[in-house]
Amino acid sequence: MIPADLSRAVVHAVRRAVEAGELRGPVPARVVVERTRPGGVGEYASPVALRLGRGAEGARLLAGALVLEPGIESVEVTGPGFLNFTLAPLSAAELVRDVRDRGERYGCAPALGEAVGGTREQVVRAAVARIRESQESQGSRESQGIGEPRDAGAPTAPVARRDGDVIGRYGAGAAVWAMLVVPARETPVFGDGLLVQGEENEFFRVRYAHARARALTRNARDLGFHAEPGDIAHPGAAPAGTPAPALPRALADHPLAVEAAAYHRAPERLARHLVVVADALLDFQYQVLPLGDEKPSAAHRARLALAEAAGAVLAGGLALLGIDAPDSL
Numbered sequence: 001m002i003p004a005d006l007s008r009a010v011v012h013a014v015r016r017a018v019e020a021g022e023l024r025g026p027v028p029a030r031v032v033v034e035r036t037r038p039g040g041v042g043e044y045a046s047p048v049a050l051r052l053g054r055g056a057e058g059a060r061l062l063a064g065a066l067v068l069e070p071g072i073e074s075v076e077v078t079g080p081g082f083l084n085f086t087l088a089p090l091s092a093a094e095l096v097r098d099v100r101d102r103g104e105r106y107g108c109a110p111a112l113g114e115a116v117g118g119t120r121e122q123v124v125r126a127a128v129a130r131i132r133e134s135q136e137s138q139g140s141r142e143s144q145g146i147g148e149p150r151d152a153g154a155p156t157a158p159v160a161r162r163d164g165d166v167i168g169r170y171g172a173g174a175a176v177w178a179m180l181v182v183p184a185r186e187t188p189v190f191g192d193g194l195l196v197q198g199e200e201n202e203f204f205r206v207r208y209a210h211a212r213a214r215a216l217t218r219n220a221r222d223l224g225f226h227a228e229p230g231d232i233a234h235p236g237a238a239p240a241g242t243p244a245p246a247l248p249r250a251l252a253d254h255p256l257a258v259e260a261a262a263y264h265r266a267p268e269r270l271a272r273h274l275v276v277v278a279d280a281l282l283d284f285q286y287q288v289l290p291l292g293d294e295k296p297s298a299a300h301r302a303r304l305a306l307a308e309a310a311g312a313v314l315a316g317g318l319a320l321l322g323i324d325a326p327d328s329l
Contacts, residue, residue: 005071006033006044006071006072006085006087007031007032007033007046009066009069009072010031010033010046010048010062010066010083011027011028011029011031012165012167013062013065013066013069014027014028014031014048014052014062015027015119016065016165017058017061017062017065018119019119019158019159019161020161021161022061023052023054023058023061024052025052025053026119026121027119027122028048028051029122031046031048032046033045033046033085034046036084040078040084041076041078041084042074042075042076042084042085042086043085043086043087044084044085044087045082045083045084045085046082046083046085047081047082047083048062048083049062049081049082049083050080050081050082054081055080055081056077056079056080056081057081058081059077059081059082059083060077062075062083063075063076063077063083066083066085070088071087071088072085072086072087072088073086073087073088074086119158119159120156120157120158120159120179120184120188121156121158121184123176123179123180123322124156124179124180124184124267125156126322127176127180127267127320127321127322128261128262128265128267130319130320130321130322131258131261131262131267131270131320132262132265134258134262134320135258135259135262155184155185156184156185157184157185157186157187157188158187159179159187159188159190160187160188163190166178166179166190169190170190170194170195171195172323173203173207173323173324174194174195174203175190175194176321176322176323177194177202177203177271177321177323178190178194178203180267180268180271180321181202181203181268181271181272182268183266183268184265184266184268197329202275202278204329205275205278205279205282206274206275206277206278206314206318207314207318207323207325207326207329208278208282208329209277209278209279209281209282209310209311209314210278210311210314210315210318210325210326210327211325211326211327211328211329212281212282212285212307212311213281213285213307213308213310213311213312213314214311214327214328215328216285216288216289216304216307216308217304217307217308217311219289220288220289220296220300220304223289223290223296224296225296225300225301225304226301226304227301227304227305227307227308228298228301228302228304228305229302229305245284246279246280246283246284247277247280247281247283247284247306247310248306249280250273250276250277250280250310251277251306251309251310251313253273253276254273254277254313254317257269257270257272257273258270258317258320267320267321270317270320270321271321273317274313274314274317274318274321277310277313277314277317278314280310281307281310281311281314284303284306284307284310285307287303288300288303288304288307289304
């Protein structure tokens with residue numbers, strides 16, 4: 001364990017204690033852990049219990065949980081409520097592996113999709129902030145009509161105590177999806193279905209659709225052609241009375257879904273729309289590549305361009321929610 005991991009472990013312990021009703025107060029997004037000063041105890045120290053207003057009592061409660069964390073050798077409480085840590089020795093190989101894995105983000109705070117903690121309120125607020133910033137970058141709130149909705153201060157239902165450590169059980173991506181796919185006032189639903197890699201799992205379908213878009217690009221390259229926008233008509237160009245193709249319609253509606261999510265502070269609106277885009281892309285994917293002896297044509301290039309556009313929308317939408325979009329699953 002490195003100090004950054006220790007900081008996240010402390011946040012995680014605080015979050016679990018708050019959700020269990022053992023501590024009260026807002027869970028900090030990050031906890032500063034510093035080297036123990038000369039004459040102090042252990043290697044690192046944190047005053048997090050003092051900041052929560054629980055002093056030595058709260059520190060002892062957190063110490064009992066943290067001493068069980070892999071990589072923490074001992075935890076002691078000193079003074080009015082300081083937590084003091086001694087970490088298990090870290091080999092040079094482990095340190096180098098960690099630096100290589102994190103690359104340019106080594107030493108940086110993790111993105112939400114990487115985070116190991118955080119209350120549901122923090123997850124929702126972070127998603128709302130990203131979505132609203134995406135709209136503000138295109139102009140002022142007044143010009144975009146974002147404004148402040150009446151329910152801006154509506155409470156956020158926490159993760160139910162019975163669900164326990166949802167990040168550890170389901171992974172950050174799936175847990176964040178479950179927290180955001182229902183309105184903030186509703187308790188999120190967790191279950192083993194979040195881990196199923198099948199069509200019944202909406203979270204999987206969204207990320208899988210993005211991976212399929214990336215795969216179509218690779219397959220097309222192997223066949224010697226690339227995307228080129230062409231003869232896929234915009235939904236508005238369809239003759240009167242003709243149903244618009246599902247995928248173009250879903251892409252055309254995407255800006256409206258993001259704007260609505262921003263205005264209503266409702267990430268679930270974006271999440272639900274990503275499911276619509278994903279399902280349309282998964283249905284459309286079979287029309288993209290040539291079949292049998294068929295040669296790539298302008299139609300294939302146009303369909304590939306549409307599929308790639310859908311992939312970009314899915315990746316961007318997931319990023320706004322704080323979830324990664326892998327190129328393959």
